[in-house]
Amino acid sequence: MKAVKQSKIITDAQLGTMTGKIINGHTLIKMQLIKKEEFNELNTNLKESYVVSNLMDDFPPICRQYPPGVRAHFVYEHWKRTRETIKYDEIPETMYGGALPIARERKSKKKATSEAVDIEEASEPKKKKAKKGKDVHQEQATGSDVPSNQEEVQDLEPAKILDKRTRSGKTFGSSQSLPPQPSISKKKRKPSIRKMKVSTYVEEEDAQVEVATDLVSREVKRKKAADVAALQKVLEIAKNIEVPAEVRMKESSGEEAQ
Amino acid sequence: MQIDTGESYQIRGSTMSLEECELTVQVENPVDFKSLAHHGCELRNYYQTQDLDNYFFMLNGPSYENLVKHFWVRGEVFDCHAARMEEHEKVLIDPTLGGKTREELGLKPFTCTEIRSSVMGIPVSITEEVIKRTIRRTTEGSFEEGLDDKTSPWNDVVNLTMFNSTKKGKYYDLKMEYKLLLKIMNENLLPKGGGGDQPSLEHRVFLHFFNHMIWALKESQNSNRSWIPYGRLLSEIFHQ
Numbered sequence: 001m002k003a004v005k006q007s008k009i010i011t012d013a014q015l016g017t018m019t020g021k022i023i024n025g026h027t028l029i030k031m032q033l034i035k036k037e038e039f040n041e042l043n044t045n046l047k048e049s050y051v052v053s054n055l056m057d058d059f060p061p062i063c064r065q066y067p068p069g070v071r072a073h074f075v076y077e078h079w080k081r082t083r084e085t086i087k088y089d090e091i092p093e094t095m096y097g098g099a100l101p102i103a104r105e106r107k108s109k110k111k112a113t114s115e116a117v118d119i120e121e122a123s124e125p126k127k128k129k130a131k132k133g134k135d136v137h138q139e140q141a142t143g144s145d146v147p148s149n150q151e152e153v154q155d156l157e158p159a160k161i162l163d164k165r166t167r168s169g170k171t172f173g174s175s176q177s178l179p180p181q182p183s184i185s186k187k188k189r190k191p192s193i194r195k196m197k198v199s200t201y202v203e204e205e206d207a208q209v210e211v212a213t214d215l216v217s218r219e220v221k222r223k224k225a226a227d228v229a230a231l232q233k234v235l236e237i238a239k240n241i242e243v244p245a246e247v248r249m250k251e252s253s254g255e256e257a258q
Numbered sequence: 259m260q261i262d263t264g265e266s267y268q269i270r271g272s273t274m275s276l277e278e279c280e281l282t283v284q285v286e287n288p289v290d291f292k293s294l295a296h297h298g299c300e301l302r303n304y305y306q307t308q309d310l311d312n313y314f315f316m317l318n319g320p321s322y323e324n325l326v327k328h329f330w331v332r333g334e335v336f337d338c339h340a341a342r343m344e345e346h347e348k349v350l351i352d353p354t355l356g357g358k359t360r361e362e363l364g365l366k367p368f369t370c371t372e373i374r375s376s377v378m379g380i381p382v383s384i385t386e387e388v389i390k391r392t393i394r395r396t397t398e399g400s401f402e403e404g405l406d407d408k409t410s411p412w413n414d415v416v417n418l419t420m421f422n423s424t425k426k427g428k429y430y431d432l433k434m435e436y437k438l439l440l441k442i443m444n445e446n447l448l449p450k451g452g453g454g455d456q457p458s459l460e461h462r463v464f465l466h467f468f469n470h471m472i473w474a475l476k477e478s479q480n481s482n483r484s485w486i487p488y489g490r491l492l493s494e495i496f497h498q
Binding site: 012014015016017018019020021022023024025027028031033034038039040042044045046048049 | 283285286287288289290292293294296297298299317318319320321322323324325326327434437438441442445489490
């Protein structure tokens with residue numbers, strides 16, 4: 001047992017530590033030697049003792065299956081308490097009984113909590129969010145022109161708001177006619193122009209086309225300019241030519257007859 | 259991890275066909291004499307006269323079930339017969355050693371009967387002396403084995419004391435005190451195991467821890483008896 005104590009890695013569970021049942025007044029009742037009414041619980045009653053069970057002096061319940069962070073925390077806490085360091089070799093490979101007891105607990109707890117949450121959700125209907133704007137309008141509809149500070153505070157209390165609600169979920173205020181509300185225009189999204197990626201050969205082609213079109217447009221411009229200049233010359237010449245009065249009269253009479 | 263036991267490790271094999279898991283450790287029950295006396299059952303005097311006060315005080319403590327099983331499976335009774343066998347084996351291996359003493363054969367001198375085993379590789383031997391130290395009681399006393407219920411002269415004495423009659427009585431004829439004494443006997447002093455409230459004559463006459471332990475171990479080895487007596491006493495021996 002000394003050696004086991006020195007090793008400091010064996011738990012009471014591994015040793016199968018247990019105590020015997022105490023033979024006392026309770027045993028007499030079980031053996032039907034005295035009646036229950038005759039039994040008196042004494043302050044001096046013997047209690048089960050594990051006095052000699054000090055094999056694991058403050059050794060924390062760790063094993064190598066724990067993540068390194070957790071192990072380090074345990075070792076640090078142990079060092080803080082006892083000023084004794086636990087070496088890696090001293091930590092047992094597995095916890096007694098196979099899987100980590102915490103992992104088992106976690107699983108069961110998770111299940112329990114999820115079930116509990118489900119039950120809670122099923123029992124309690126979902127509360128609707130109170131709209132601030134509606135409440136303000138309700139106040140206006142009930143008649144108070146300018147609500148006092150106290151009333152405003154009351155309005156903010158959810159209990160007051162909930163009291164006003166009927167079974168059907170509608171409020172008293174909502175049944176009365178409300179003033180026309182200013183319509184809030186929804187913001188329209190601006191169409192964004194997306195730039196497409198263009199390959200290099202397409203760009204080259206475009207450049208060539210542009211150059212070609214430039215030449216054509218230049219030619220057209222030149223022609224246009226030449227035409228304009230020719231027209232002006234013709235007009236100047238026509239102004240200088242004197243037309244006789246009779247020709248003008250004939251022309252005007254013919255137009256009228258037509 | 260270094261364990262300094264002062265003794266070399268010893269790997270021992272199982273000495274019985276039973277597995278550890280098949281065994282049942284009988285842990286002694288601590289007795290609250292004050293509570294019993296308060297309810298009209300004064301028993302302390304019986305055990306004080308037998309100098310068993312310290313023994314009952316020791317009972318209220320932890321028992322290491324797994325260690326006891328580990329010990330029991332590997333246990334062997336080392337008595338005169340076993341000592342002789344050990345000498346013969348040495349001579350068989352080396353015939354020139356014939357006629358030499360145990361010391362000359364390189365064996366430890368045989369002083370008394372002991373139960374030899376190992377716990378986690380550490381050799382453990384239990385003798386009367388060890389039990390004496392553990393229960394803080396002298397080894398004085400006598401033990402009568404193999405009493406015959408029909409012919410033994412003890413019958414009249416026992417029946418007169420327990421049943422106030424010359425004839426053998428039954429359990430329900432016993433007084434409250436005796437019923438409880440019998441329970442303590444069955445639970446702590448001579449753990450029977452396997453049920454049955456009727457005490458044997460050996461139970462009624464005397465007790466002897468060591469002999470009962472040897473008897474139980476031999477029974478486990480020869481008859482596959484799965485009950486290990488004195489779980490607490492053995493645990494205390496390991497502890498000390």
